[in-house]
Amino acid sequence: MHNNYYTIKGCLLLLLSILAPLVHAANQVQSIRVWPSPDNTRVVFDLTASPEHKYFTLDKPDRLVIDLNNIKAGSSLPVVSGETGLIKTIRSSTDNNSMRIVLDLTKASKASVFALPPTPPYGHRLVVDLPDNQPQQNIPPAAIRTARDIVIAIDAGHGGEDPGSIGPSGFYEKNITLPIALQLAQLINRQPGMKAMMVRTNDYYLHVNRRTEIARGQQADLLVSIHADAFTSPQPRGASVWVLSLRRATTEVGRMLEQTERHSELLGGVAEIIKDSANERYLAQTVLDLSMNHSMVTAYQVANEVLAELGKVAHLHKKEPQAASLGVLKAPDIPSILVEVGFISNPAEEKQLKAPTHQTRLAQSLFTALKRHFEQSPPADSLFAQQRAREHRVSAGESLSLLAQRYNVSIDDLRSVNQLSSDSIRVGQTLRIP
Ligand SMILES: [Zn+2]
Structure with a gap:
């Protein structure tokens, strides 16, 4: 019985492998994932092969139409509806070897549609980004308030389509960063004179430039980006804190790029500066060094405070602030730190990082450090400064x-x-x- 089965299967495989070049690897849509965020909806189609696609928009009513060619005959997609404020339904029809996917929209959106190559845990993907053009609400100018709150922008690393690093048990970095960020926000919001704003509030993807834009839109006094580290071997462990360095950007970017793509999406404008000729680079760095000086000094002080507190609840990978040119750190006007709360690639630490009690301890230690820093060096127009006076x-x-x-x-x-x-x-x- 089994022998026969395998023989038939073997024959089929052989037949398929002979026919395959003729059929030209028909593609198949395996699933649809929808990631809504406040200002963008991302729809991801998981495919068995790289897509051959075209797209166009229609209005009255607003629609986005995607035509996929070379689709396996008989493929069909489930109808998706009511997922987000922007998308009414996602439906599809097939004709011979092509599939037409229609996204019925509630309003016009300037869609971008692009293919992504396989990156674990995902395979081939076709990604649709639909921006929702509602301007980010800004805080009213500080001038009309007598003593303002200190605003901490908290960036939970990765999210949605981007799981971040993946632990040995299969746990995603994005699912560690969000609960820690949320708890930190809660602690900050309970503190009179401080106010937290979450850069991402749920499980969706945000481009790194958008993360700093959001922090800037909220006139944040500090941007804290929360991540978990990973390495190719299971041994490294412990937390570390990163601040921006421009002087070392060349080597840091090189080093980061050589590593796995765990933080590749975080590399932003600094990498662009480096592409320029040596002279231009020198000039650009000098200019940026001057404007960033204050932010960088503040970030360095905060990083030291954070390390002092983290060291009480976690093993430290590095006892000094580390310098990098990670994109999320590069906002010139906002002091920014990136906290790696531990190594998700270390089995013992992955287990620890997953534990809610440890996440609470980490959030608490971050809060203690930030509060102490701003009590000691409050912005002049803040409630903290008034109290200190x-x-x-x-x-x-x-x-x-x-x-x-x-x-x-x-x-x-x-x-x-x-x-x-x-x-x-x-x-x-x-x-x-x-
Ligand atoms: Zn990360």
């Missing part, structure tokens, strides 16, 4: 009555807030100002 370190020649006058408070209030039994104060003493 309500402390006074006594200098020579100052008296309680002088300070009461300067801060426009009563001596009694000064006395009671600082639990003073007399009016004598000493130089160097820190007084709270009510």
Whole structure:
């Protein structure tokens, strides 16, 4: 029975392999995945081979039509409906060896349609990006508020079509970064004077340039990008924190490109600078170095704070901030750090990173570090700065009555807030100002 089966199967395979060049490897759509995000909907068709496709749009009603050629006869697709605000339905019809896929849209969208080669865990794909042109809402100018919140943009690495690195048990990096990011946001939002904004709020893909754009649109004081590391061997472990370096960009980009494509999508404009001639590169870097100086210094300070806290709850891969030219770090006006919370490629650490208790500890340590940094160096117009100003370190020649006058408070209030039994104060003493 089994022998016969295998013989028949063997014959079929042989027959197919002879016929294959004649048939020209008919393609098949295996599945459709829809990834909605606030300003873009991505639809991914999983295929058995590289697609031969054409597309065009129609209006009244708005539609995107994709024609796929060389499709295996008899192929069909399930109808997809009601997935997103932008797509009403996705339907298909076949004719001989071609398939027509129609996306019924709720409004016009400037679609881009492109093929992607296989990248584990996915095979050949045809990707449709449908931007939804609702402008990102910006925070009203800080000037109309007396003391503003410090805005932390939190970027959960990867998402949607891009799983990030994959652990030995098959766990995706994108599914570690999001819960940590969400918990960090929650802690920040509970802190008066601080406000979190999530760069991506759910499981969808965002291009790296869009990530920094969103942070900029929200006038973020800091961008924290959360990732998990991976290596080709299972040994490396521990967390690390990355900051932007332009001086070392050439070698860093080279090194990153040589590695697997785990962070390839994060390489942005800096790689473009390097493509230029040596002279232009020198100029571009000098200009960028000047404008980035403040952001980079801040990022470096924050990175050190984060390492100090992470070291209490996790093994550290590197005890110093690491310099890289990862695209998400390159926003010139926003201090940016990239936190690798551990190695997903290390079996023990993958297990740890999956555990909600560990994710909570990581989020808590990030929060503690960020809070401490901004308490020590608050932006001038922030509530943190205002609160900090309500402390006074006594200098020579100052008296309680002088300070009461300067801060426009009563001596009694000064006395009671600082639990003073007399009016004598000493130089160097820190007084709270009510
Ligand atoms: Zn990553």
